[in-house]
Amino acid sequence: MRDTAGYEPLDERARNILMAVVQSFIQTAEPVGSRTISKRFEFGLSPATIRNVMADLEEMGFLEQPHTSAGRVPTDKGYRYYVDHLQGPEALSAEEAALIAQRFPPYRGEMDEVIAEISRLLSELSRYAGIVLRTLASAVFSRVELVKVRGPQVLAIFVLESGMVHHKLITLEEEMTQDELQRIANYLNQEFAGQPLRLIRQRIAERMAEEKVQYDQLLRQAMQVGGKTFEEAAKKDEEIVLGGTANIIDQPEFQSNTERMKELLRAFEDKSRLIRILDKCLEEPGVNVIIGSETPFKDVHECSFVTRTFHSGDRTIGVLGVVGPKRMAYPRVMALVDYTANLVTQLLTQG
Amino acid sequence: MRDTAGYEPLDERARNILMAVVQSFIQTAEPVGSRTISKRFEFGLSPATIRNVMADLEEMGFLEQPHTSAGRVPTDKGYRYYVDHLQGPEALSAEEAALIAQRFPPYRGEMDEVIAEISRLLSELSRYAGIVLRTLASAVFSRVELVKVRGPQVLAIFVLESGMVHHKLITLEEEMTQDELQRIANYLNQEFAGQPLRLIRQRIAERMAEEKVQYDQLLRQAMQVGGKTFEEAAKKDEEIVLGGTANIIDQPEFQSNTERMKELLRAFEDKSRLIRILDKCLEEPGVNVIIGSETPFKDVHECSFVTRTFHSGDRTIGVLGVVGPKRMAYPRVMALVDYTANLVTQLLTQG
DNA sequence: TTTAGCACTCAACGGCAAAGAGTGCTAACA
DNA sequence: TGTTAGCACTCTTTGCCGTTGAGTGCTAAA
Numbered sequence A, B: 001m002r003d004t005a006g007y008e009p010l011d012e013r014a015r016n017i018l019m020a021v022v023q024s025f026i027q028t029a030e031p032v033g034s035r036t037i038s039k040r041f042e043f044g045l046s047p048a049t050i051r052n053v054m055a056d057l058e059e060m061g062f063l064e065q066p067h068t069s070a071g072r073v074p075t076d077k078g079y080r081y082y083v084d085h086l087q088g089p090e091a092l093s094a095e096e097a098a099l100i101a102q103r104f105p106p107y108r109g110e111m112d113e114v115i116a117e118i119s120r121l122l123s124e125l126s127r128y129a130g131i132v133l134r135t136l137a138s139a140v141f142s143r144v145e146l147v148k149v150r151g152p153q154v155l156a157i158f159v160l161e162s163g164m165v166h167h168k169l170i171t172l173e174e175e176m177t178q179d180e181l182q183r184i185a186n187y188l189n190q191e192f193a194g195q196p197l198r199l200i201r202q203r204i205a206e207r208m209a210e211e212k213v214q215y216d217q218l219l220r221q222a223m224q225v226g227g228k229t230f231e232e233a234a235k236k237d238e239e240i241v242l243g244g245t246a247n248i249i250d251q252p253e254f255q256s257n258t259e260r261m262k263e264l265l266r267a268f269e270d271k272s273r274l275i276r277i278l279d280k281c282l283e284e285p286g287v288n289v290i291i292g293s294e295t296p297f298k299d300v301h302e303c304s305f306v307t308r309t310f311h312s313g314d315r316t317i318g319v320l321g322v323v324g325p326k327r328m329a330y331p332r333v334m335a336l337v338d339y340t341a342n343l344v345t346q347l348l349t350q351g
Numbered sequence C: 001t002t003t004a005g006c007a008c009t010c011a012a013c014g015g016c017a018a019a020g021a022g023t024g025c026t027a028a029c030a
Numbered sequence D: 001t002g003t004t005a006g007c008a009c010t011c012t013t014t015g016c017c018g019t020t021g022a023g024t025g026c027t028a029a030a
Helices: A012-028 A034-040 A047-059 A076-086 A094-103 A111-126 A178-192 A197-209 A217-235 A245-250 A258-269 A271-282 A330-350 B012-028 B034-040 B047-059 B076-086 B094-103 B111-126 B178-192 B197-209 B217-235 B245-250 B258-269 B271-282 B330-350
Strands: A129-135 A141-150 A153-160 A165-171 A238-243 A288-291 A303-312 A315-325 B129-135 B141-150 B153-160 B165-171 B238-243 B288-291 B303-312 B315-325
Touching: A012 A034, A012 A047, A012 A076, A034 A047, A076 A288, A076 A330, A094 A111, A094 A330, A111 A129, A111 A238, A111 A315, A111 A330, A129 A245, A129 A271, A141 A178, A141 A217, A141 B141, A141 B153, A153 A217, A153 B141, A153 B153, A165 A217, A165 B165, A178 A217, A197 A217, A238 A271, A245 A258, A245 A315, A245 B258, A258 A271, A258 B245, A271 A288, A271 A303, A271 A315, A303 A330, A315 A330, B012 B034, B012 B047, B012 B076, B034 B047, B076 B288, B076 B330, B094 B111, B094 B330, B111 B129, B111 B238, B111 B315, B111 B330, B129 B245, B129 B271, B141 B178, B141 B217, B153 B217, B165 B217, B178 B217, B197 B217, B238 B271, B245 B258, B245 B315, B258 B271, B271 B288, B271 B303, B271 B315, B303 B330, B315 B330
Parallel strands: none
Antiparallel strands: A129 A238, A129 A315, A141 A153, A153 A165, A288 A303, A303 A315, B129 B238, B129 B315, B141 B153, B153 B165, B288 B303, B303 B315
16 A cells, blocks of 8 residues: 555546546556446446546546547556555455465475465466565574585585575685584574574674684684675575566567567566565565556566565565556455465465 | 488589578578579579579478468478588687686586576577576485484485585474484485485385385385485476576567467476476487477477587586577577587586 | 579558547537 | 537548569570
């Protein structure tokens, strides 16, 4: 939900007509005219009256015309108003809910496969693209194991409080024995267990600057290894998976315009930008909708994002959702995303 | 290289003209007529003569006409003949080779990032899609570490001879102590170090059937854990990454035909089919070319694959390559793929 | 054997008129 | 005063049609 202030007040009739335009356009992808609305919806108003109202709505910035003699199309502001104030909440049908639950992947501590499967599931059910971001930003450290691989290469496996496991291959400045590594691991576990990764990184940076670290060999080595372990982790802090991008080709708005389509597919290949967008969603509670130009990235201004965070216990693990054209079936997709996020949370929490 | 037998012998002139048609079509994506060839190539032949030869080539199945009054287009058989017998080997320019070497990712035992980066590199340089398959089929086991996570969950980390590291979370039937796990790991290391994963799986299956295993607790437990460890590994035996799929949208043959484009993008999303295709390439030494209908999968009949295996020492690690339209700049792409595969092999071998 | 000439085919292009959807404005109506 | 019918106007879409041009196959001459 965005701030609702700053809108000119719309009377009942204007709201109804705006709703009719948005819904009709979402269904047909054709600009909608006054005649169409007058026929298809039972407002008991003539096209002429509707025209007047639509002209008002256009002036207020909710609608626009592709060209003079065409019908109207919602603007981003129009979609926003629709999402925030007009659409009723839609529940998933029982069959659909059952279908999702049935297709739900099993979880055995390996997030990667779950993420991939969920994004596929979301894309199939929405017929748009599915997207999942997994973050370690608020992950809590539980334990690390250090395994000598060969030479100065060491495998650091760290287990998170949520039961998730990550591993990183790090290269030390000087070779150490497995015994030394064991001692270091013990130290790190004792010192940092139960703390968020974010904080640990900070602590290590602080300690390394402290004087006494210079004199204590174990401490010095521990900080070196710990630094590498947790710093390296940062690189994989966020993992993002997209599924079903081919679905967007079916959308008529891109069919005719291959230029836009190319732009969009390229945007989807550049994960870093998507991460930036979804990062914002991590802070939003509940189902979050981003419409077209509400993101700062021009190549996705023709898209909307519907997302929701998912958790393990009270830790935020990531965010999942659907990317589709602005002309998206919002109520349905929002219900789908909400339901799926709940299921994932359940899976991770009790798993 | 395919079998060269079974071709009607082509005389010098026919070969030249076939080559001209293929090259011209690769360049322009337009069906090529007799007039064009007569002008652009210095054969000293009139269009009429060329027409006769082209008619012969069409009868033999090397060329075809989209419609009566259009020029000719190579068939898959035509491309095949071109690739096998007509194109000269092309070397990468020094600048390009340098560019690749410079953009080459560093390697520190983590394959995942290398694979992703290589596929991106291949796609950027070829302007088609880059593809990399990593396989464990011929991987050799070096060492395993078993780490208790919580309850019956155990993290199995296995190091391969090539220095690569994989991990799998497995769930035991009964909880074990870290000490027991350590003993089991020792046993597995002693027993199986230096053997291919493939073979190990087989051995374990055999042993589990043996009678004496029933009486020896350590052995029984070891087989149970080993079975899970190596069996689980099979699931991730093959990993495939595609980069730059958006590039294919630029190809004129797909621009006009969104139906084909959709089909192709969907095919790219179904990794299992791509794996099947690339699996075949694993057995081919040298640069391998697959043209259109030479794969059994209809959705990629408009594409060609150019691939080459890469190695660590004498072990095959995977296969990399480029996927593009059949109308592909074969000599250039083949040189690129060859060079890149060599670099990767070098990286993995000395790394 | 090669080539010039010719009749033929067919996609592509441009122009044009008709159709159709939609609008804004005005005047009449309840 | 709000609503609506009517109307003139705009502009895209569609279909039609003739023209153009690239390309072919065939035949007959060099």
